[in-house]
Amino acid sequence: xxxxxxxxxxxxxxxxxxxxxxxxxxxxxxxxxxxxxxxxxxxxxxxxxxxxxxxxxxxxxxxxxxxxxxxxxxxxxxxxxxxxxxxxxxxxxxxxxxxxxxxxxxxxxxxxxxxxxxxxxxxxxxxxxxxxxxxxxxxxxxxxxxxxxxxxxxxxxxxxxxxxxxxxxxxxxxxxxxxxxxxxxxxxxxxxxxxxxxxxxxxxxxxxxxxxxxxxxxxxxxxxxxxxxxxxxxxxxxxxxxxxxxxxxxxxxxxxxxxxxxxxxxxxxxxxxxxxxxxxxxxxxxxxxxxxxxxxxxxxxxxxxxxxxxxxxxxxxxxxxxxxxxxxxxxxxxxxxx
Amino acid sequence: xxxxxxxxxxxxxxxxxxxxxxxxxxxxxxxxxxxxxxxxxxxxxxxxxxxxxxxxxxxxxxxxxxxxxxxxxxxxxxxxxxxxxxxxxxxxxxxxxxxxxxxxxxxxxxxxxxxxxxxxxxx
Numbered sequence: 001x002x003x004x005x006x007x008x009x010x011x012x013x014x015x016x017x018x019x020x021x022x023x024x025x026x027x028x029x030x031x032x033x034x035x036x037x038x039x040x041x042x043x044x045x046x047x048x049x050x051x052x053x054x055x056x057x058x059x060x061x062x063x064x065x066x067x068x069x070x071x072x073x074x075x076x077x078x079x080x081x082x083x084x085x086x087x088x089x090x091x092x093x094x095x096x097x098x099x100x101x102x103x104x105x106x107x108x109x110x111x112x113x114x115x116x117x118x119x120x121x122x123x124x125x126x127x128x129x130x131x132x133x134x135x136x137x138x139x140x141x142x143x144x145x146x147x148x149x150x151x152x153x154x155x156x157x158x159x160x161x162x163x164x165x166x167x168x169x170x171x172x173x174x175x176x177x178x179x180x181x182x183x184x185x186x187x188x189x190x191x192x193x194x195x196x197x198x199x200x201x202x203x204x205x206x207x208x209x210x211x212x213x214x215x216x217x218x219x220x221x222x223x224x225x226x227x228x229x230x231x232x233x234x235x236x237x238x239x240x241x242x243x244x245x246x247x248x249x250x251x252x253x254x255x256x257x258x259x260x261x262x263x264x265x266x267x268x269x270x271x272x273x274x275x276x277x278x279x280x281x282x283x284x285x286x287x288x289x290x291x292x293x294x295x296x297x298x299x300x301x302x303x304x305x306x307x308x309x310x311x312x313x314x315x316x317x318x319x320x321x322x323x324x325x326x327x328x329x330x331x332x333x334x335x336x337x338x
Numbered sequence: 339x340x341x342x343x344x345x346x347x348x349x350x351x352x353x354x355x356x357x358x359x360x361x362x363x364x365x366x367x368x369x370x371x372x373x374x375x376x377x378x379x380x381x382x383x384x385x386x387x388x389x390x391x392x393x394x395x396x397x398x399x400x401x402x403x404x405x406x407x408x409x410x411x412x413x414x415x416x417x418x419x420x421x422x423x424x425x426x427x428x429x430x431x432x433x434x435x436x437x438x439x440x441x442x443x444x445x446x447x448x449x450x451x452x453x454x455x456x457x458x459x460x461x
Contacts, residue, residue, distance in 0.1 A: 222457040
């Protein structure tokens with residue numbers, strides 16, 4: 001169990017190293033989904049393994065041992081990790097959960113503000129709202145979703161490019177990119193080793209929406225390229241005149257624009273299968289490691305509770321869960337025979 | 339527990355003050371606002387609330403002699419300002435929304451112009 005943390009740590013580090021490359025070279029839809037899923041997997045496994053340390057610590061407390069009916073000293077003897085390590089692990093988990101909670105609160109307030117703005121701007125769900133000021137375009141996921149576009153930006157683009165822009169934003173809404181980015185952000189909050197994965201996922205979702213816009217406008221890649229390039233130049237040309245949206249912390253770094261236009265002027269990305277397979281493998285490995293760690297602790301608990309006798313064949317975890325279930329059932333319906 | 343109670347009261351007061359300002363129909367001084375609130379709040383409380391609302395961008399003010407006259411900001415402006423603040427707080431790393439294009443560093447402008455001409459040739 002002490003070594004169970006190695007796999008998620010190594011996986012997180014590898015993911016952090018690979019993420020920028022994957023986002024740049026691999027087909028965007030596969031890249032976004034695989035990176036997000038693996039980030040979530042790393043974070044979940046890390047949380048489970050660290051959480052087990054909390055379980056192990058709690059199990060050594062005399063009140064808990066008295067409640068569950070075993071000798072805390074024997075438990076401590078059989079636990080394969082020193083309590084200091086467990087305390088450290090619990091501390092790390094606590095810090096991660098705190099970061100996640102802060103993130104949740106900030107996003108909730110930002111979403112509430114976006115929701116409020118959405119209701120004031122009006123428009124119908126899934127529709128387009130044109131605002132004065134700024135040279136922005138973005139998708140608001142609240143209340144059925146809306147696309148918000150600055151008049152200046154819209155008027156700077158010829159009509160076909162306007163269609164491309166709107167198709168891009170609608171793709172964000174339809175594929176729930178805000179959720180994909182949120183999952184990645186929370187995973188990075190829990191697992192701080194996932195450095196750079198959220199921004200890689202952000203770039204990948206932009207490319208994904210670009211490719212979806214290409215499909216929507218009938219496969220005209222240079223058209224979408226022109227829309228992105230022109231929008232970037234419009235924004236750069238009038239930096240002082242952004243109105244209310246100037247300081248709005250929206251994602252989308254500058255270096256991405258050139259890369260996106262180049263990618264659109266290149267050939268269609270194809271073949272996300274190898275990446276999906278690699279991602280699936282990573283998730284399976286993490287699941288196995290997590291399950292193994294849980295089983296280790298369950299074995300210790302079972303060993304101690306059974307008074308040192310060898311456990312029955314089969315998974316200790318399954319036994320414990322079954323035993324707990326039986327106990328709960330007998331509490332709820334005392335008359336029934338188990 | 340106590341802190342939560344205080345915060346709730348403050349939010350209520352802000353709402354009441356805003357409502358009083360809207361009802362007034364013309365820019366009002368803190369004293370006039372306090373009168374509209376049936377005098378239950380202290381003058382300093384009303385003034386502090388107005389200052390706070392002004393910092394939040396929900397009211398604007400103009401000087402009138404030695405006092406300030408406050409009026410509510412346009413609802414849409416206020417909503418946009420609120421969103422701007424909330425999104426500023428959320429920061430770049432965990433930004434809730436994604437712009438169509440981000441800020442362009444100045445050195446990228448000629449590169450992008452060249453790429454645009456490229457794309458126009460192919461169009």
